[in-house]
Amino acid sequence: MCGIVGYIGTEQAAPILLDGLDKLEYRGYDSAGMAVYDGEKLQYAKARGRLKILRELTHDGAKLPGVCGIGHTRWATHGVPSDKNAHPHFNEAESIAVVHNGIIENYLKLKKMLAGKGYKFASETDTEVIAHLLDYYYKGDPMEAITKMMHRVEGSYALGILFRDHPGELYAVRKDSPLIAGRSAHGCLIASDVPAILKYTRDVYFIQNEEIVRMTDQELAFFTIDQDPIEKQATTIEWDVSAAEKAGYEHFMLKEIYEQPRAVLDTLNPRIREDRIEIEELGMTDEEIRAVKRLYIVACGSAYHTGVTAKYVFEGLARIPVEVDLASEFRYRNPILDEGTMVIVVSQSGETADTLAALRMAKEAGVRVLGIVNVVGSSIAREADNVMYTWAGPEIAVATTKAYSTQLIAEYLLAMRFAKARGTVTEEELAGMLLDLRRLPQQIELLLDHKEKLQRFANRYVAAKDVFFIGRGLDYAISLEGSLKLKEISYIHSEAYAAGELKHGTISLIEDGTLVAAVLTQEDLYKKTISNMVEVKTRGAFLLAVTNEGNTAVEKAADYVIYIPQTNKYFTNSLAVIPLQLFGYYVALGKGCDVDKPRNLAKSVTVE
Numbered sequence: 001m002c003g004i005v006g007y008i009g010t011e012q013a014a015p016i017l018l019d020g021l022d023k024l025e026y027r028g029y030d031s032a033g034m035a036v037y038d039g040e041k042l043q044y045a046k047a048r049g050r051l052k053i054l055r056e057l058t059h060d061g062a063k064l065p066g067v068c069g070i071g072h073t074r075w076a077t078h079g080v081p082s083d084k085n086a087h088p089h090f091n092e093a094e095s096i097a098v099v100h101n102g103i104i105e106n107y108l109k110l111k112k113m114l115a116g117k118g119y120k121f122a123s124e125t126d127t128e129v130i131a132h133l134l135d136y137y138y139k140g141d142p143m144e145a146i147t148k149m150m151h152r153v154e155g156s157y158a159l160g161i162l163f164r165d166h167p168g169e170l171y172a173v174r175k176d177s178p179l180i181a182g183r184s185a186h187g188c189l190i191a192s193d194v195p196a197i198l199k200y201t202r203d204v205y206f207i208q209n210e211e212i213v214r215m216t217d218q219e220l221a222f223f224t225i226d227q228d229p230i231e232k233q234a235t236t237i238e239w240d241v242s243a244a245e246k247a248g249y250e251h252f253m254l255k256e257i258y259e260q261p262r263a264v265l266d267t268l269n270p271r272i273r274e275d276r277i278e279i280e281e282l283g284m285t286d287e288e289i290r291a292v293k294r295l296y297i298v299a300c301g302s303a304y305h306t307g308v309t310a311k312y313v314f315e316g317l318a319r320i321p322v323e324v325d326l327a328s329e330f331r332y333r334n335p336i337l338d339e340g341t342m343v344i345v346v347s348q349s350g351e352t353a354d355t356l357a358a359l360r361m362a363k364e365a366g367v368r369v370l371g372i373v374n375v376v377g378s379s380i381a382r383e384a385d386n387v388m389y390t391w392a393g394p395e396i397a398v399a400t401t402k403a404y405s406t407q408l409i410a411e412y413l414l415a416m417r418f419a420k421a422r423g424t425v426t427e428e429e430l431a432g433m434l435l436d437l438r439r440l441p442q443q444i445e446l447l448l449d450h451k452e453k454l455q456r457f458a459n460r461y462v463a464a465k466d467v468f469f470i471g472r473g474l475d476y477a478i479s480l481e482g483s484l485k486l487k488e489i490s491y492i493h494s495e496a497y498a499a500g501e502l503k504h505g506t507i508s509l510i511e512d513g514t515l516v517a518a519v520l521t522q523e524d525l526y527k528k529t530i531s532n533m534v535e536v537k538t539r540g541a542f543l544l545a546v547t548n549e550g551n552t553a554v555e556k557a558a559d560y561v562i563y564i565p566q567t568n569k570y571f572t573n574s575l576a577v578i579p580l581q582l583f584g585y586y587v588a589l590g591k592g593c594d595v596d597k598p599r600n601l602a603k604s605v606t607v608e
């Protein structure tokens with residue numbers, strides 16, 4: 001995904017655009033660019049690489065004077081990261097400038113049509129097709145050109161558009177890629193996400209699919225694809241801009257690791273009344289819950305890993321069959337979505353293309369869809385039948401931590417609510433579990449105090465070639481997350497394996513000194529996992545064990561042990577994940593990797 005910003009008002013646009021792009025760089029950072037109307041033409045600057053290069057190129061925007069402009073930070077999809085593929089893109093006369101987040105699926109067909117009419121292309125991107133298509137349809141009326149373009153283009157887009165001949169106006173359009181608008185005392189703004197404009201206004205308009213925004217320095221106007229005016233209500237953003245700042249931490253990721261106790265508390269509190277679980281946003285009666293015969297949990301990446309955890313918790317507590325699917329697989333495997341099926345989609349950003357597509361497929365099949373989402377007003381939040389927000393606050397680091405932890409909390413609460421409705425747990429058991437849930441924030445705090453120990457251990461593995469994470473049951477689920485955390489920010493190859501499965505082939509990769517991290521939080525499986533640890537140890541592995549306080553038996557097989565506080569067996573992933581997050585963070589730090597913006601990644605993958 002990419003980040004787009006736009007500003008029109010009384011202030012110089014370029015510094016405002018750069019500031020906004022800075023807050024959106026987590027969405028993609030292969031290249032960046034801006035176009036500003038300087039009173040006569042559309043001046044622009046764009047360059048491969050991080051935003052700081054654009055800052056240097058434009059002397060922090062001073063070289064692009066003007067009060068109306070658009071900006072872009074890119075995660076490359078069509079066309080390699082390069083100066084010429086950087087946005088904004090233009091028509092040949094450079095009288096139309098476009099920045100784009102999304103994918104134009106029929107761009108080759110359109111490019112062929114336009115080339116046949118004599119259009120020349122300067123880049124390899126899909127976005128440039130939009131600039132020429134707007135030129136093709138433009139006869140003096142921007143709205144007419146925009147709506148005609150919208151009827152031709154297939155795919156996803158959030159667009160910022162400037163027309164040189166309409167210097168007092170800035171246009172934006174949305175289909176499937178997030179877009180917001182806002183008005184401040186000094187003008188109007190558009191952006192891909194709230195942090196980019198929160199400094200200027202808290203009142204934000206979430207643009208819906210196929211809506212058009214026309215902005216002047218004073219006015220925001222909204223239209224349908226048929227150019228009918230529409231009234232929109234602003235949403236007041238409660239969290240403050242510092243929530244999207246590092247606040248003294250070296251990286252957003254470390255800050256967000258440390259925000260987990262608070263995020264867990266904020267996600268728990270609205271749903272626990274005295275000793276009862278209340279999930280009003282679920283919108284289901286006990287009878288409707290009992291009518292659910294099968295659950296699908298569908299997500300990508302770390303959100304998927306929480307689904308693997310949730311499968312054990314739902315099946316263990318509520319005795320309901322659960323299938324966990326990668327969204328990119330679910331949408332193409334023709335799943336059985338029949339009477340009594342319910343789908344839960346999990347997503348931090350609420351914009352992941354595969355997860356959104358899975359949601360739409362489930363809704364088309366007529367089954368109930370619940371979204372577990374962190375970003376308020378996101379596409380998944382709006383399109384699900386019901387949404388259960390994770391109150392983690394804005395998560396900026398590409399590698400998720402606090403959102404992951406709050407997704408687990410939401411899934412525990414749901415499983416307990418289902419178990420209560422289905423009568424598969426007693427009131428006493430539920431009360432005991434609520435106590436354990438309430439203890440988690442403080443127990444996470446305790447584990448965060450081990451960070452120096454983890455840092456010392458992690459520094460021994462900055463040169464590691466392969467790392468394996470093993471566990472059984474819920475310990476396998478958390479191994480998946482521990483492995484992804486390490487590899488996505490340190491670039492060290494790592495795999496998570498069901499501990500009992502390693503000997504069926506992959507154990508051949510174990511060499512002298514290979515690090516194997518074994519997770520043992522399920523008491524009834526301790527012995528089995530210890531025997532798997534011995535299997536790899538006899539083949540030269542170095543064993544790190546993450547286990548419950550009191551399980552000293554593991555010390556006969558492990559070379560290094562991290563103990564986590566006792567909690568309900570279903571909640572152990574919430575604690576075991578803390579040392580695994582810190583391990584991944586400190587290995588990446590020790591390697592000098594860009595922890596918050598790992599190579600090739602983006603915070604939310606809004607393309608297939």
Ligand code: AGP
Binds near residue numbers: 348
């Ligand atoms: C997690 O650290 C990764 N950044 C990635 O796997 C992420 O969890 C996945 O892309 C899903 O994103 P979402 O939760 O915003 O849908």
